[in-house]
Amino acid sequence: MAKILIVDDSPTETYKLTGMLEKNGHTVITAGNGEEGVATAKAELPDLVLMDIVMPGLNGFQATRQLSKAPETSHIPVIIVTTKDQETDRVWGMRQGAKAYLTKPIDEKELMTTMQQVGA
DSSP: EEEEEEEOOOHHHHHHHHHHHHHHEEEEEESHHHHHHHHHHHHOOOEEEEEOOOOOSHHHHHHHHHHEEEEHTTTTTTEEESSSHHHHHHHHHHHTOSSSEEEEHHHHHHHHHHHHHTTT
């Protein structure tokens, strides 16, 4: 199955997402903030990135933009996974290069469907 990078500063959210993904046969790697997420994506080249928005330092919008513009990571789909549910946040996230935008709490079936839609 796919190798998924979770970028989230919440250990609870990371734990929940890891459980859903591993139950569905995926391998999970994690990063606790945007800078670490970008570095891990470049080093590991995952099949998909699940990106939180609100994190210290480099936020998820900035990290998504860096991944979508860098030649070595531009092919990796990013799904934004956040509590920010305003339409302006959704539009901005997609403009940064995200392939999908999901709001927490995450529904497992919706996550799996969205992952298939973006090619992971």
